[in-house]
Amino acid sequence: MCLAALFALAVAGYEVSESPGNQIFGKTVVRGPSNQRVVALTYDDGPNPPYTDEILAVLRAENVRATFFVVGRAVVAYPAVVRREVTQGNALGNHTWSHGHLVLYDERGVRQTLERTDRAIYAATGIHTRIMRPPFGARDWLVLREARKLHYVPVMWSVPLPHDWEYPPAQVIATRVLRYAGDGAIIALHDGNQGIVCEGRRVSRRLCDRSADVGATRLIIEALKRKGYRFVTIPELLRLQGRATRTAYRASE
Numbered sequence: 001m002c003l004a005a006l007f008a009l010a011v012a013g014y015e016v017s018e019s020p021g022n023q024i025f026g027k028t029v030v031r032g033p034s035n036q037r038v039v040a041l042t043y044d045d046g047p048n049p050p051y052t053d054e055i056l057a058v059l060r061a062e063n064v065r066a067t068f069f070v071v072g073r074a075v076v077a078y079p080a081v082v083r084r085e086v087t088q089g090n091a092l093g094n095h096t097w098s099h100g101h102l103v104l105y106d107e108r109g110v111r112q113t114l115e116r117t118d119r120a121i122y123a124a125t126g127i128h129t130r131i132m133r134p135p136f137g138a139r140d141w142l143v144l145r146e147a148r149k150l151h152y153v154p155v156m157w158s159v160p161l162p163h164d165w166e167y168p169p170a171q172v173i174a175t176r177v178l179r180y181a182g183d184g185a186i187i188a189l190h191d192g193n194q195g196i197v198c199e200g201r202r203v204s205r206r207l208c209d210r211s212a213d214v215g216a217t218r219l220i221i222e223a224l225k226r227k228g229y230r231f232v233t234i235p236e237l238l239r240l241q242g243r244a245t246r247t248a249y250r251a252s253e
């Protein structure tokens with residue numbers, strides 16, 4: 001009985017730590033201004049060719065810019081893809097080195113996974129990003145405190161995750177997203193799978209298949225454009241809210 005109660009408590013705690021909207025552990029960005037017709041498209045877990053490039057092609061054709069929360073180990077594997085994200089005007093965010101559950105890390109571990117990823121992003125692009133998204137959305141006081149010490153703004157999402165990692169068709173992903181995408185929404189999709197590098201590895205190709213996210217990207221952009229929405233990157237969204245603009249900068253500036 002007591003064990004069951006403890007278990008229920010642990011599950012509840014786990015769910016709170018991953019719930020995107022809660023501010024119990026510290027302030028995070030969950031959405032943009034609710035009085036402006038803007039949305040932010042974000043992609044987690046890449047870079048992951050060829051799907052990241054296919055998403056970039058859709059964004060370019062639609063003249064839309066997005067934000068990519070990249071995983072360090074994948075950045076090192078595909079630096080050219082990350083460079084293309086940047087040269088096309090998209091913003092980058094730090095999604096840790098290996099997509100670990102940060103609540104299980106100590107202070108040093110949190111710092112290291114963010115700093116190592118920052119070095120990889122800088123080596124690939126010459127940019128230091130100062131926005132981050134904790135893998136699985138999982139954070140606690142310690143995680144957010146360490147992220148803030150490194151001057152990161154933690155960015156969550158406002159549209160419930162469409163479970164695109166369960167391989168639903170593009171239309172299903174788009175429908176799930178469009179049901180909730182309103183003014184100032186932050187939409188989170190996946191161009192990769194936890195930063196797993198599939199190329200040349202003995203892992204199932206399906207692990208890295210994000211073709212449905214490519215199709216969903218096109219459907220979501222078309223539908224929201226018809227409704228008069230403008231697409232902004234997360235740094236642009238923060239500027240609209242009057243937040244510090246030091247979210248992404250080139251070290252040379």
Ligand SMILES: [Zn+2]
Nearest residue numbers: 044045135136
């Ligand atoms: Zn992720």
